[in-house]
Amino acid sequence: MKVFALIVLGPTAVLAANWSSYPDKHNCPDITNSMECARFIEGKLDAPYIRRISPTVLVVTLADGGTLELRDNLGEAAGTYISALEAVLEDRYVVLHIQHYEGSSYRLLDRSSGRPIDVPGYPLFSPDGTWMVAANADLDAGYTPNALRLYRNRDGALEVILDAAPRQWGPMEVRWESPTKLTFVRATFECYFQKTSKCETVTLTQKGDTWE
Numbered sequence: 001m002k003v004f005a006l007i008v009l010g011p012t013a014v015l016a017a018n019w020s021s022y023p024d025k026h027n028c029p030d031i032t033n034s035m036e037c038a039r040f041i042e043g044k045l046d047a048p049y050i051r052r053i054s055p056t057v058l059v060v061t062l063a064d065g066g067t068l069e070l071r072d073n074l075g076e077a078a079g080t081y082i083s084a085l086e087a088v089l090e091d092r093y094v095v096l097h098i099q100h101y102e103g104s105s106y107r108l109l110d111r112s113s114g115r116p117i118d119v120p121g122y123p124l125f126s127p128d129g130t131w132m133v134a135a136n137a138d139l140d141a142g143y144t145p146n147a148l149r150l151y152r153n154r155d156g157a158l159e160v161i162l163d164a165a166p167r168q169w170g171p172m173e174v175r176w177e178s179p180t181k182l183t184f185v186r187a188t189f190e191c192y193f194q195k196t197s198k199c200e201t202v203t204l205t206q207k208g209d210t211w212e
Helices: 034-043 189-194
Strands: 006-008 014-016 050-054 057-061 067-071 081-088 093-099 104-110 115-119 122-125 131-136 147-154 157-163 170-178 181-187 200-207
Touching (some): 034 050, 034 081, 034 093, 057 081, 093 122, 131 170, 131 181, 147 170, 181 189
Antiparallel strands (some): 006 014, 050 057, 057 067, 081 093, 104 115, 122 131, 131 147, 147 157, 170 181, 181 200
């Protein structure tokens, strides 16, 4: 399994260990392996309904008391490895990290229904839980698509409101400034890592049912 860190090319090469588009999510300053970082974060979780019962099996207790086993898929040629990163929205959802042979992805597990929800980046809810952003930036390796997608949350039903579908850039330093205001850096490899140009900071605000 290949697990890559972001590599900054310049006079001095630096490995970045911030694996998500957010300053404080999936971030391990001293670990330059995305799966090891995810497992380290999982080990720090204080959630009795999230238990790792073996190196390859994670058990999540659902809201109705049932349990769901999440197993690493070692039968594939390259394998996939599942880790829990956090519980959100009053512990309704568990944010999962899925490590692939090249690159990784994220998934929401709804403890109310037991339903897994694939998202194109790390999912982050607005402070009031009404909205969710899924953001991903892969500026150098190109193993996972860049993504910036906004959803409306209606009691577990996620409706896509905006899909920026970035290609030549990725969102970094994504932050909810308020329930109706989201900011991010429109990053390219040149502006964010090489510093050969200035990155643009973008603000999205809610206007009724849309975001602009």
